[in-house]
Amino acid sequence: xxxxxxxxxxxxxxxxxxxxxxxxxxxxxxxxxxxxxxxxxxxxxxxxxxxxxxxxxxxxxxxxxxxxxxxxxxxxxxxxxxxxxxxxxxxxxxxxxxxxxxxxxxxxxxxxxxxxxxxxxxxxxxxxxxxxxxxxxxxxxxxxxxxxxxxxxxxxxxxxxxxxxxxxxxxxxxxxxxxxxxxxxxxxxxxxxxxxxxxxxxxxxxxxxxxxxxxxxxxxxxxxxxxxxxxxxxxxxxxxxxxxxxxxxxxxxxxxxxxxxxxxxx
Amino acid sequence: xxxxxxxxxxxxxxxxxxxxxxxxxxxxxxxxxxxxxxxxxxxxxxxxxxxxxxxxxxxxxxxxxxxxxxxxxxxxxxxxxxxxxxxxxxxxxxxxxxxxxxxxxxxxxxxxxxxxxxxxxxxxxxxxxxxxxxxxxxxxxxxxxxxxxxxxxxxxxxxxxxxxxxxxxxxxxx
Numbered sequence: 402x403x404x405x406x407x408x409x410x411x412x413x414x415x416x417x418x419x420x421x422x423x424x425x426x427x428x429x430x431x432x433x434x435x436x437x438x439x440x441x442x443x444x445x446x447x448x449x450x451x452x453x454x455x456x457x458x459x460x461x462x463x464x465x466x467x468x469x470x471x472x473x474x475x476x477x478x479x480x481x482x483x484x485x486x487x488x489x490x491x492x493x494x495x496x497x498x499x500x501x502x503x504x505x506x507x508x509x510x511x512x513x514x515x516x517x518x519x520x521x522x523x524x525x526x527x528x529x530x531x532x533x534x535x536x537x538x539x540x541x542x543x544x545x546x547x548x549x550x551x552x553x554x555x556x557x558x559x560x561x562x563x564x565x566x567x568x569x570x571x572x573x574x575x576x577x578x579x580x581x582x583x584x585x586x587x588x589x590x591x592x593x594x595x596x597x598x599x600x601x602x603x604x605x606x607x608x609x610x611x612x613x614x615x616x617x618x619x620x621x622x623x624x625x626x627x628x629x630x631x632x633x634x635x636x637x638x639x640x641x642x643x644x645x646x647x648x649x650x651x652x653x654x655x656x657x658x659x660x661x662x663x664x665x666x667x
Numbered sequence: 668x669x670x671x672x673x674x675x676x677x678x679x680x681x682x683x684x685x686x687x688x689x690x691x692x693x694x695x696x697x698x699x700x701x702x703x704x705x706x707x708x709x710x711x712x713x714x715x716x717x718x719x720x721x722x723x724x725x726x727x728x729x730x731x732x733x734x735x736x737x738x739x740x741x742x743x744x745x746x747x748x749x750x751x752x753x754x755x756x757x758x759x760x761x762x763x764x765x766x767x768x769x770x771x772x773x774x775x776x777x778x779x780x781x782x783x784x785x786x787x788x789x790x791x792x793x794x795x796x797x798x799x800x801x802x803x804x805x806x807x808x809x810x811x812x813x814x815x816x817x818x819x820x821x822x823x824x825x826x827x828x829x830x831x832x833x834x835x836x837x838x839x840x841x
Contacts, residue, residue, distance in 0.1 A: 563839040568726070
């Protein structure tokens with residue numbers, strides 16, 4: 402009985418973190434809800450087998466990670482230029498922009514902020530690295546788990562966790578260095594500033610950008626540091642409760658559908 | 668006794684030199700052997716993973732331009748190296764003992780054969796010694812010898828890159 406009470410308390414405490422984590426893996430609100438519910442049911446069913454070798458939080462993340470891996474394993478990973486593909490699809494989809502504008506005008510979670518889009522963009526781009534690398538990256542850099550805890554969650558050695566983390570970070574650094582115009586003047590993607598112009602036409606993007614630490618440090622040659630600043634933005638935003646949550650979830654749903662079709666045909 | 672001490676001293680010197688990342692080449696009429704050893708302060712499994720994840724090798728190893736295939740026993744791999752970027756080497760993984768040793772080879776004995784051996788040894792202080800050794804040999808070797816570039820610089824760079832990347836991963840904040 403005491404176990405169940407502790408479990409319920411811990412589940413409630415980390416529910417929003419779990420949801421954010423699973424959303425960034427599945428990019429689907431519905432799949433996230435299903436996995437969170439299943440995690441709750443599984444944890445209740447198996448609570449008596451929980452030996453306390455790890456914290457309850459680590460155990461819950463282990464269950465959720467396994468469910469997410471089972472769901473995602475058979476699905477193709479997204480390409481690095483996912484934002485280009487989805488942008489092209491959005492340009493030809495008037496209904497998408499109308500819905501988005503409706504959310505922007507009427508929802509209390511319909512703000513558009515560049516920071517929110519940076520976090521959204523990270524979710525999409527991180528789906529281009531191998532699944533296990535993505536999970537390790539999220540667990541370490543966004544949810545602040547220790548290497549040892551991640552080894553438990555992922556059933557990997559600590560050495561492999563460190564290796565996956567290194568390769569995941571390196572790949573993400575390379576992609577953003579090549580693509581992101583916020584940190585590289587010749588970067589090919591300007592989507593966050595373009596969308597800011599659409600949703601916040603009266604706002605001066607330059608002023609908004611100057612508020613972002615990563616952009617202020619764009620000339621810093623230490624790309625790893627820029628990645629840390631990007632990850633800090635992701636860490637600080639809850640994709641379900643932020644001021645832009647509804648708008649970004651709508652955008653994510655769009656990208657998810659576009660990528661489903663794209664991967665089916667390629 | 669004095670002779671024995673001198674011999675022991677020489678042997679110790681050779682070992683320490685061999686682990687400093689400096690390549691050594693021994694040339695004979697029908698063969699050439701290049702080897703390099705370096706001390707790496709990282710877990711064996713990290714070093715081994717770096718050495719065997721083929722698709723990831725060009726990321727950290729500046730001497731490898733591309734590497735296709737799986738690094739597993741019996742598998743064939745295609746490698747392009749900075750030693751001669753115009754050539755693609757087709758090699759076979761002939762021996763594979765995880766975290767200890769692997770051997771790649773190409774060519775056809777007795778005419779011309781290249782055998783590259785990678786070895787990892789754990790030291791008492793927890794560090795590892797990585798050794799890479801390549802022997803080119805065969806009856807046609809004397810004819811080809813002058814056109815085969817030196818491997819020394821490439822071997823030294825390989826060992827250095829592996830050390831830097833392994834230690835960087837090892838030192839990931841817990």
